[in-house]
Structures are given as C-alpha cells and as structure tokens.
Amino acid sequence: MHLNKHIATRFEQCAGVSPNRLELLCKLTSGQISQSDLQKAVSIDPAAVTRHVQQLEAEGILLRTRSESDNRVTLVQLTEEGKHKVAMFKAEKDRFLEELQEDLTESERLGFIQALRKLNSQIQRMKETSKTN
Structure with a gap:
C-alpha cells in the first residue's frame, strides 16, 4: 500500500x-x-x-x-x-x-507484467467468490 x-x-x-x-x-x-x-x-x-x-x-x-x-x-x-x-x-x-x-531489464519487465496479470486474475476470482457467498 x-x-x-x-x-x-x-x-x-x-x-x-x-x-x-x-x-x-x-x-x-x-x-x-x-x-x-x-x-x-x-x-x-x-x-x-x-x-x-x-x-x-x-x-x-x-x-x-x-x-x-x-x-x-x-x-x-x-x-x-x-x-x-x-x-x-x-x-x-x-x-x-x-x-x-x-532501471528494469527486459526480463524483469516481463516477469513483473506476468506477476501483475496473475495478481489481477486472483483478484477477479476473489471478487467472483465473494459475489456467490
């Protein structure tokens, strides 16, 4: 935060x-x-x-x-x-x-983007789960 x-x-x-x-x-x-x-x-x-x-x-x-x-x-x-x-x-x-x-290498940038996408997917799953409960 x-x-x-x-x-x-x-x-x-x-x-x-x-x-x-x-x-x-x-x-x-x-x-x-x-x-x-x-x-x-x-x-x-x-x-x-x-x-x-x-x-x-x-x-x-x-x-x-x-x-x-x-x-x-x-x-x-x-x-x-x-x-x-x-x-x-x-x-x-x-x-x-x-x-x-x-200051990030190309590999670091790609890894960072991949991590953000995973976090975003997890947030979406959490939202969907909370709607069904």
Whole structure:
C-alpha cells in the first residue's frame, strides 16, 4: 500500500491527473455512457465518481445530460477539450511508466507484467467468490 501511495502521488505530479480520474476519463473515450454504468465500470467509490464527474464538468472536460428516453438517467461524455486532455494524460502516463521502469531489464519487465496479470486474475476470482457467498 505504501508503494502504491507513492506511485499514485508521483504519477499525479508527472501526468497532471490522478490515476482514478484517468481511469474514469479513459472509460469515456468510447463514447457516451450513463453515470451509473460509469460507476460500475471503474474501481472508484460511487460518491467519488459523482464528485469527479461534477468537477470535470465544471472544468469543461465532460458534459452531463439527461437521457431523452428516461429522465432519471444521467449520460456522461467527453467534450472536445476533454478528448484532447485525455490524449495528453495518456501520453504523460506512458512517459511516466517508461521512466518508472527504466532501471528494469527486459526480463524483469516481463516477469513483473506476468506477476501483475496473475495478481489481477486472483483478484477477479476473489471478487467472483465473494459475489456467490
């Protein structure tokens, strides 16, 4: 957790966006989505998603509208400025990851990726198990 906190802090300093906010924005690159579907798609607390969406709308990065077919549904999409910012954030993320890994050999990088994939698979299995219990 300590390492994750340091990486997230350094990432935000370098990229200009938090990892959580970038995850949320990346989910919007494929087009308009309901805010409830967005909340389900990201690993962020629903209240935090609402705060992010409100702040991003105030910054002109995304737009919220009501669904024409169901007024209870809020739709969220990136603005043109938002699309441009997401592209910049992704480029900064790539630079950050390269810098973070620059002292690793190719073998170490591949081993690290393999370990992360295994951990991710285990987390998914744990989630599925907790849903069935």
